Amino acid sequence: MKGIADVKGFLCGTGKGNIKNTLKPSNKKDILVIVSEKPATAAAVFTTNDVKAAPVKLSQKLVKAYEKVHGIVANSGNANACTGERGMKDAETMAKICQNLTGKSPFLVASTGVIGEFLPxxxxxxxxxxxxxxxxKATSKEAAQAIMTTDTFPKTAFFEGKGFTIGGIAKGAGMIDPAMATMLSFIATDAEIDKKLLEKALREANEISFNAITVDGDMSTNDTVFFLANGTSGKRITEENYGEFLDGLKEVMKSLAYQIVKDGEGATKVVRIKVIGARTKEEARKVARKIALSPLVKTAVFGCDPNWGRIIAAAGSAGVKLVEEKTELKIGGYLLFKGTKTDYDETVVHKYMKKSEEIVIEVNLNLGSAFFEYLTCDFSYEYVKINAEYRT
Known part of the structure; x- marks a missing residue:
C-alpha cells in the first residue's frame, strides 16, 4: 500500500496517546507525525462549516502566513472542536511539541474524533x-491507520510520474459531505512547485474528488486536506508540465475519495451518479448532488430496489428546470425512464443491483452537453448502529 511515506524526503512516525475518552480499551496508534526533510511548500483546503475546530483555525493561519512548512502533526479520537481558547492553546502546543522535538518549524495541525472534549x-x-x-519507521498504511476513527480500512494512494511522485493518505467514513467531510487527507509530492500553482492544482483536483462525494449529508467541523511539496526529486513543475502533475494529483485524490465512499459507515454499495446532457456543469452537479443526498434513493439502493421514481423526484427538486419529457434515467445501463416509465424487466435490474458492489445511475437531461459525476453509498441498518454507539 504505497502512499505518503513512499514519497522522497517525507518521514512518518506514529505513536499511542490513548486520546479517545471511551470505556472500550484500545491499543490503536492515534498520533501521526509527518516531517519533510526539507522545508515544503504548503497548500490546503478546509471545511466551510461556520463551526471550525481549533486545529483548522490554527492551520488556516499557518498556511496563510508561511509559504513553507516542515511537517504535520495529527491525532484521532478527539476533534478538539468547540473547545474555545483552551482548544486553540492545545492545538498550538501540539505544534510546539513537534518543533521542540525535531528542531523544525512550523508544523500544521489536524484532529479528528469526538466533538466537544478537551485534548488530554x-x-x-x-x-x-x-x-x-x-x-x-511508519509505512503509509500505518500512517493512515493512525488517523482512522470509524474507518474499517486504511486509505492510501500513489502516483509515479516522469521524475516525480505524489502519495497520499486519508481517513473518513461518516459525517461525509462537501465541503468537505469529517475527513483528513495528507498528500505529498517530491516535485518542486510554486505555492500559487500548488494551490491551483489542489483546488482543481479537490473539486472532482473530495468535493464530489457524500455519505450521509453531514458536514464536519474538522475537514482538512494538506498538500506538501518538498522538491527533493529535483523535478520542477511549471505551466508547461502542469497537466501531467494535475492528472497525477487527480488520480491520487479521486482514489482516496472513492475509498472513503466505499468505507462509508455501514455501506454495502458504492453509487456512481452520472448526470449528462445538462445546460451547465453547475446544473449537472446540483442534480447529481441532490440524488446523492436522498435518503430514499440510498435506502432503495441498499434494498436493491430499482425505484426510479425516487431518483427522478430527487432530480426534479434540484431547481435546474429540467424537462420531464426529455429526461432519461438508466440504472446499470438499463433504461427505466424516458419521459415516462419504459418497458423494462424489473427482475433483471434487481439482479444487477444485487450482484454489483458499485451501482451506476445515469440521468440524461437532454438539455445541453455539460456533465458531472458524484459518488455516494447506500444507507444500511449498520449506519444507525455505528452512530448510535459512537461515543461509547
Missing part, C-alpha cells in the same frame, strides 16, 4: 514523543 495533553505529549522517535 499529558497523553498527547507522550504520543507525539513516541511518534517522533519512530520517524521514518
Amino acid at each position: 495533553m499529558d497523553r498527547m505529549e507522550k504520543g507525539i514523543e513516541e511518534a517522533v522517535e519512530n520517524l521514518g
Whole structure:
C-alpha cells in the first residue's frame, strides 16, 4: 500500500496517546507525525462549516502566513472542536511539541474524533514523543491507520510520474459531505512547485474528488486536506508540465475519495451518479448532488430496489428546470425512464443491483452537453448502529 511515506524526503512516525475518552480499551496508534526533510511548500483546503475546530483555525493561519512548512502533526479520537481558547492553546502546543522535538518549524495541525472534549495533553505529549522517535519507521498504511476513527480500512494512494511522485493518505467514513467531510487527507509530492500553482492544482483536483462525494449529508467541523511539496526529486513543475502533475494529483485524490465512499459507515454499495446532457456543469452537479443526498434513493439502493421514481423526484427538486419529457434515467445501463416509465424487466435490474458492489445511475437531461459525476453509498441498518454507539 504505497502512499505518503513512499514519497522522497517525507518521514512518518506514529505513536499511542490513548486520546479517545471511551470505556472500550484500545491499543490503536492515534498520533501521526509527518516531517519533510526539507522545508515544503504548503497548500490546503478546509471545511466551510461556520463551526471550525481549533486545529483548522490554527492551520488556516499557518498556511496563510508561511509559504513553507516542515511537517504535520495529527491525532484521532478527539476533534478538539468547540473547545474555545483552551482548544486553540492545545492545538498550538501540539505544534510546539513537534518543533521542540525535531528542531523544525512550523508544523500544521489536524484532529479528528469526538466533538466537544478537551485534548488530554499529558497523553498527547507522550504520543507525539513516541511518534517522533519512530520517524521514518511508519509505512503509509500505518500512517493512515493512525488517523482512522470509524474507518474499517486504511486509505492510501500513489502516483509515479516522469521524475516525480505524489502519495497520499486519508481517513473518513461518516459525517461525509462537501465541503468537505469529517475527513483528513495528507498528500505529498517530491516535485518542486510554486505555492500559487500548488494551490491551483489542489483546488482543481479537490473539486472532482473530495468535493464530489457524500455519505450521509453531514458536514464536519474538522475537514482538512494538506498538500506538501518538498522538491527533493529535483523535478520542477511549471505551466508547461502542469497537466501531467494535475492528472497525477487527480488520480491520487479521486482514489482516496472513492475509498472513503466505499468505507462509508455501514455501506454495502458504492453509487456512481452520472448526470449528462445538462445546460451547465453547475446544473449537472446540483442534480447529481441532490440524488446523492436522498435518503430514499440510498435506502432503495441498499434494498436493491430499482425505484426510479425516487431518483427522478430527487432530480426534479434540484431547481435546474429540467424537462420531464426529455429526461432519461438508466440504472446499470438499463433504461427505466424516458419521459415516462419504459418497458423494462424489473427482475433483471434487481439482479444487477444485487450482484454489483458499485451501482451506476445515469440521468440524461437532454438539455445541453455539460456533465458531472458524484459518488455516494447506500444507507444500511449498520449506519444507525455505528452512530448510535459512537461515543461509547
